[in-house]
Amino acid sequence: MKKSSKHLGIAVSNGYGLGNAYIVNEPDLFFEEKRTTSKDAEISRFSNALNDFKKQIHDDLNEAENLPLGDEIKILEGQSAIADDPSVYEDTLGLISKGLTAEAAIGTICDKYISLFSQMEDKIFSQRAFDVKDFKTRILHILLSITEPDISALNEKSVLITKELTPSLAGKLSNKNIAGVITQAGGKNGHAAIILRSLEIPAVFGVDDIINKIAENDYVILDGGTGDVFIMPDALTINEYNEKKYLYLQEKEEYKKFAGKETKTSDNVSLKIYCNMESEVDVPAFIQSSAEGVGLFRTEFLYLNSSSPLSEDHQFEIYKRILLAAKDKEVIIRTADLGADKSLDTALTKKENNPFMGQRGIRYSLNHKEMFKAQLKALLRAGIYGNLKIMLPLICTYDEVFETKALILECKNTLSSQNIPYKEDLSVGIMVETAAASVISDILSGISDFFSIGSNDLAGYIMSADRTNPYVSDLCSVYEPAVLRSIKNIIINAKNADIPVGMCGEAAGDPLLTPLLIAYGLEEFSVSPTKVLSLRAAISKWSVNEAKEVEKMVSKLNTRDEVEKYLKSVKR
């Protein structure tokens, strides 16, 4: 009996896969560099391969249109653009004329683009590198007459093992005929990974030397949430993971029941689940998630992803599109939280010894007034098109809010004098995420229309610990009594002033904290779109009175470990 072993890879697609290894060997992509045939023969080989490629893409597109595979369609369209590109074609012919084989010529051209695109900082461009890489693999397969591996023998108990999964093979899988996928190479954001996630097939990529560690039919377990892989596990592990898989699938079914439902505690108290969004790209996920609004739309990425200062008009168009897409749902847009790790001016932050305590958030905006006014005017104008609220990051003092409100008034006057329409009565609220804001939240409630607790930064600033520093990062825990008390205090002060209070950090979606946050009186939980349904399910399991019992117990505990242990023991 083979010894059991445990390995770690990159967690690519959630879920548990248990079954027998089905190894698909990497085809041999060996080819001659220099051609011995005539130039014309090689050119016609290349042209034929390109035509075959286009035919394949066309067929795949027809197939994908019948399935819910929006992501795959985008990937296929990207590849077909390369096949149609005149420069790619002409440059390849040029290299063939110089004596290269079709394989070597197209390979060289592709490598040139892959290296050019992957060097570009802009994500839109670096994503192109994946397109070219996939195109190259596929066209080389055609030129070398390598057929797609036969996967007809796969069944629901097979775990596919391969060196690197091609997107075209990924697109042919289904969660009905496969238990999971493990690969040796590939990343979380590659095309194959995107496709596996949309097909809901559990997967772990990048497991070192897996091909040589595993034999055909070996029993294997993969955990797509953690990246754990077990080869020939003992009976105990198999039982444990069978149980986990069962619960996971059951939960997934259960969560589906909460789609489109109102968020309510078990005693029918209505709460709200909102979404956090980083860019317009997240709009479809937000709509699909059935969240009741947007609790945090970050705008710093609009600046960071742009090569030039973002104009008022450009921002206005983006905000308007988001508000129109959200229909009448509430959308909280946060003004740019630039500085610290998200700096426009890297030279400047280098001068700061401690950028997280330096010129970031509202401090940066108030020191760059022209830029800030452009954003405020864009927001005021877009406000007409939906249910918009403005939120200010990193507030520490009453004056910062006051000064911003004065700027908003100035912007309104400018817009009025130019006869540009804008929304008169926009709510202006603040992020409560600094130690200062937490301590004076009663004062700040007098000048803010709402609060949103940024639990990640709050934990960092309250605990005076940097979560990116491995020596102290464990201090940055919301379970710390200091952080919990501060959250409770903020919520109480908001309630006393009768203003809405939400939370947009990771803690909002942590099911262990759900009863505590209900007991404190949190009204709006803002989480990533993927967590909306599980949180709605978690909230439905608690009544306010039961949650208050949990809170009473937690308030007597002294350490974060005690808090975490207790919350785990009462988790529902």
Place this chain on the structure above:
Amino acid sequence: MVSKKVTIVNEQGMHMRPASLFTQKASEFSCSVRINYNGTTYNAKSIMSLMTACIKYGSDFEIICDGPDEKEALKVTSEFVESGLGD
């Protein structure tokens, strides 16, 4: 052969979407459409070629058209750049 100097006025520069719109416009003509930017020549009918040029906001470049419908091609493509590349 005809040519004209133009300036990128849209703030995003020659990004993915503007580049693909520009390529589509250039491909409507049978003459060759090339761009000369920073001493390098790029094929304006090729999205791959155009994207590697990474032309930023405020940059000047030259559009060069060569072929039977070169005048019309130069007029359409240069006006498209000056109008902000559809942004």
